[in-house]
Amino acid sequence: MNRKKFVALSLLTSMAACTVPNSDKKINYNNKLFISVPSSMYSAMKLVKDIYQNKNSDIEILYNSGSSGALQQQIERGAPxxxxxxxxxxxxxxxxxxDLLIKESSKIFLKNTMVLVASSKSIEKINLNTLINGDFKKLALGELRSVPAGQYAKEALISLKVYEKLEPKFIFGKNVRQVLFYVESGNADLGIVYITDLKNANDVRLTNIPYNLHSPITYQIAIVKSSQNIDEARKFINFLLVEKTQNIFQNYGFIGINNQKNLI
Known part of the structure; x- marks a missing residue:
């Protein structure tokens, strides 16, 4: 897939932040940086983009957002x-x-927390016993094969020994935003999402899912080997690792990690 096609694809993605290029002008991709961003951190990354571009007006950041599994597959297929x-x-x-990523550029730079959510209109009180008792009709999860939040949720349900019992109640979202939408719209009684998804949520109740019920939720970043802009990619990653940017993520509910001594 060449870069022109990728821009067009991103424009069709509802959460992508691409700008329509002027077809009358030759496009210079040297000043563009294509970033694949998981849905769960898209809102925070929009703010990060604005701050970065104010300081680096010569570079244009273009986001492509979706589930981590779907983004992985795009890279495998040669997306730029x-x-x-x-x-x-x-x-x-x-x-x-x-061998599709630059190993030395790979960093863990954030962590997150899972929560069980319910619409305030559907369930008055919510805790882990709400899951264990199973007194509800539908539970929304991220797709188990491609959405990490769905995989963490499955691990938690297995740890609680309710996965098989609740399996007939599952409905799946293609990303965490869709899972939350199912709950907010009343299509699901409950959902399991990241706490960071709730910053702009409407009328939901929540309870934390203990961290020991699932694998650690770590956000990793790396430069794609086929990148035509490796120096700019390295510069952008370093920007995400510094304290000021980490504080932005923490304001959205992420758990920051001090990687400033390990800039690439």
Missing amino acids: VDVFISASSKQIDFLLKK
């Missing part, structure tokens, strides 16, 4: 991505084994 951010180490590790 410069930087890949994943909500799980699984996708990064897979692409490293395929």
